Amino acid sequence: MNNYRAKSRKKQGFCIAMRDDKKSVFANAQAELKQGLLELCIRSGFMTMAEMLDEEIAALGGGSWYERGNGRGAYRWGKTGGEVVLGGRKIKVGRQRLRDLAGH
Numbered sequence: 001m002n003n004y005r006a007k008s009r010k011k012q013g014f015c016i017a018m019r020d021d022k023k024s025v026f027a028n029a030q031a032e033l034k035q036g037l038l039e040l041c042i043r044s045g046f047m048t049m050a051e052m053l054d055e056e057i058a059a060l061g062g063g064s065w066y067e068r069g070n071g072r073g074a075y076r077w078g079k080t081g082g083e084v085v086l087g088g089r090k091i092k093v094g095r096q097r098l099r100d101l102a103g104h
Contacts, residue, residue, distance in 0.1 A: 042087040049084065053095055061098050074098040 062072045077099040083090045 038087055042089070042091075045086050046084075046091060046093075049086075050093070057096050057098065061096075072101075074100045 057076075060072065060074045061076050075098065077097045079094055079096050082093050082095055084093050085091075
């Protein structure tokens with residue numbers, strides 16, 4: 001019986017070690033999935049923000065840099081840099097500057 005118990009204890013130790021390894025593998029996989037999801041959210045948020053800025057500039061300053069005509073309330077006045085915080089990170093973004101038709 002002693003021999004059987006010794007083998008049984010060895011097997012149990014092996015099973016416990018396997019459970020711990022599986023837990024660490026799952027924990028690593030979970031951490032990687034969480035990081036990937038965060039990256040996806042940051043990229044989609046950045047793309048959405050860029051699209052919203054482009055739409056707002058097109059509505060205020062016309063469709064393109066060289067478009068002239070009635071109905072626009074401003075004209076383009078160069079570009080500038082800025083920062084946006086997404087996902088706890090500061091991301092540098094470029095944006096267009098606009099001036100109203102009176103030059104302000």
